[in-house]
Amino acid sequence: MPDVPLAMGPDDAAEFFYEKGVVLARDGEEARLVEDAVRGYFTQAVGLTADHVRRDSPEINRSGITRIRVGDPGHGDHRGDRAVTHTLRALREYEGRVGRRLVSRNHVVSLAVGSRSGDEPVPVPLASDTNPAPTEAGYDPDTAVNVLVVDNGLTYDYPLAPLLDHVQGDLHLTETDSRGNLLQYVGHGTFIAGILAAVAPNTNITVRNTLNDAGAILESDFGDSLFEAVERDGWPDIINLSAGTVTGRTDGLLGIGAFMEVLRAQNTLLIAAAGDHASATPFWPAAYASMPGYEDVVLSVGALRADGEYGACFTNHGDWVNAYAPGERLTSTLIGFATPVPYLYQHSSYEACRFGFRYACTCQSPRRTGVLSTAGTSTAEKATQVLFNGYAHWSGTSFATPVAAGLVAAYMAATKEGDPRATRRSILAAHTAFAEVRGAHVPALRPPTWRPTPATAVT
Numbered sequence: 368m369p370d371v372p373l374a375m376g377p378d379d380a381a382e383f384f385y386e387k388g389v390v391l392a393r394d395g396e397e398a399r400l401v402e403d404a405v406r407g408y409f410t411q412a413v414g415l416t417a418d419h420v421r422r423d424s425p426e427i428n429r430s431g432i433t434r435i436r437v438g439d440p441g442h443g444d445h446r447g448d449r450a451v452t453h454t455l456r457a458l459r460e461y462e463g464r465v466g467r468r469l470v471s472r473n474h475v476v477s478l479a480v481g482s483r484s485g486d487e488p489v490p491v492p493l494a495s496d497t498n499p500a501p502t503e504a505g506y507d508p509d510t511a512v513n514v515l516v517v518d519n520g521l522t523y524d525y526p527l528a529p530l531l532d533h534v535q536g537d538l539h540l541t542e543t544d545s546r547g548n549l550l551q552y553v554g555h556g557t558f559i560a561g562i563l564a565a566v567a568p569n570t571n572i573t574v575r576n577t578l579n580d581a582g583a584i585l586e587s588d589f590g591d592s593l594f595e596a597v598e599r600d601g602w603p604d605i606i607n608l609s610a611g612t613v614t615g616r617t618d619g620l621l622g623i624g625a626f627m628e629v630l631r632a633q634n635t636l637l638i639a640a641a642g643d644h645a646s647a648t649p650f651w652p653a654a655y656a657s658m659p660g661y662e663d664v665v666l667s668v669g670a671l672r673a674d675g676e677y678g679a680c681f682t683n684h685g686d687w688v689n690a691y692a693p694g695e696r697l698t699s700t701l702i703g704f705a706t707p708v709p710y711l712y713q714h715s716s717y718e719a720c721r722f723g724f725r726y727a728c729t730c731q732s733p734r735r736t737g738v739l740s741t742a743g744t745s746t747a748e749k750a751t752q753v754l755f756n757g758y759a760h761w762s763g764t765s766f767a768t769p770v771a772a773g774l775v776a777a778y779m780a781a782t783k784e785g786d787p788r789a790t791r792r793s794i795l796a797a798h799t800a801f802a803e804v805r806g807a808h809v810p811a812l813r814p815p816t817w818r819p820t821p822a823t824a825v826t
């Protein structure tokens with residue numbers, strides 16, 4: 368998590384995290400207007416002190432976003448921030464009049480591997496096949512599709528996995544703690560690269576550690592980091608983004624507004640995870656897929672469970688999710704290809720599905736005891752430790768996303784179609800496969816080399 372005081376929102380529903388004491392506004396006139404409105408509201412309406420309401424010293428950023436300090440981040444606890452809540456309230460009436468948003472919380476954008484306790488990887492022997500398995504098609508540098516994975520980096524020994532021959536990018540800065548245990552979320556980018564390479568071998572895959580080892584970034588930094596990632600090697604055909612945040616709103620993410628406008632004028636397709644809150648609340652940036660002007664620009668992807676017939680318990684859903692791909696217990700590359708790497712589970716498994724489903728989902732199995740779940744309790748049970756030796760199972764819309772991205776890339780390579788947005792339209796128009804998610808029939812993207820596992824009922 369970013370190194371600033373954070374609170375949960377909205378109103379302790381814990382759907383997202385945001386920076387305490389700070390809001391975001393667009394540079395210039397709007398930021399001045401927000402600052403003045405907040406001062407007036409604080410002193411006249413709610414009796415809060417307005418002494419420390421001020422814009423951060425203006426800095427030039429591509430995203431055109433200013434941070435406005437509205438409160439003391441040390442006040443209160445992680446359950447909320449009064450100054451931020453009052454700021455949003457202060458501007459609400461004015462925003463209604465002008466018909467657009469002027470101010471936003473500074474959300475934490477993070478990897479889509481579960482909500483309150485992320486799903487954690489499970490070791491799989493290196494002698495196994497990946498799932499999806501590698502497609503038998505050659506790599507051709509002249510026609511390879513360029514895929515940029517905006518994520519948390521690659522593990523140091525990834526070049527030892529032959530599957531990842533055409534993968535390059537940033538390594539993690541820190542992979543293990545002082546005792547040699549793998550840190551939580553490390554390997555996320557490597558796992559995604561493995562799925563992409565298996566489904567679409569004719570690709571150049573670049574993994575950037577834009578989201579840092581912990582897989583999280585503040586919205587105020589996210590826009591500029593996205594510009595930096597895409598411009599480093601030129602705009603790619605496809606961006607795979609297995610991260611985002613809920614905002615409780617339906618009008619996008621203020622911090623990446625400028626990036627999304629520039630993206631719209633390019634030919635790049637953004638394929639984004641729908642998020643893992645088991646919720647219909649829009650998750651951004653995936654939900655841009657249903658915003659006017661962005662229908663062709665974004666493909667939003669939810670997760671199917673291991674049988675491929677129904678939605679995974681955790682997947683977000685709703686009209687703003689374009690398609691669903693397998694995202695439960697996929698097998699892909701992680702770490703430990705030569706020397707095994709230990710890992711201590713952070714969260715214990717649940718007695719029953721935390722979202723109320725009745726099949727043996729990843730909430731419940733495999734059984735494990737986590738460091739964080741037992742911290743401060745009298746439980747003498749030790750956290751479950753495992754060794755990673757190359758491959759792992761892992762679950763999340765994070766991983767359904769590269770399955771879909773791989774299918775788009777494979778289609779482009781096979782048909783010599785140079786336009787990823789036209790490919791998106793073709794794939795969604797031509798698809799004949801459906802799955803059932805929360806009673807709705809939804810487009811299902813299942814790669815030919817992916818093997819389903821029948822779902823078992825909880826006993």
Ligand SMILES: [Zn+2]
Nearest residue numbers: 680720728730
């Ligand atoms: Zn579950």
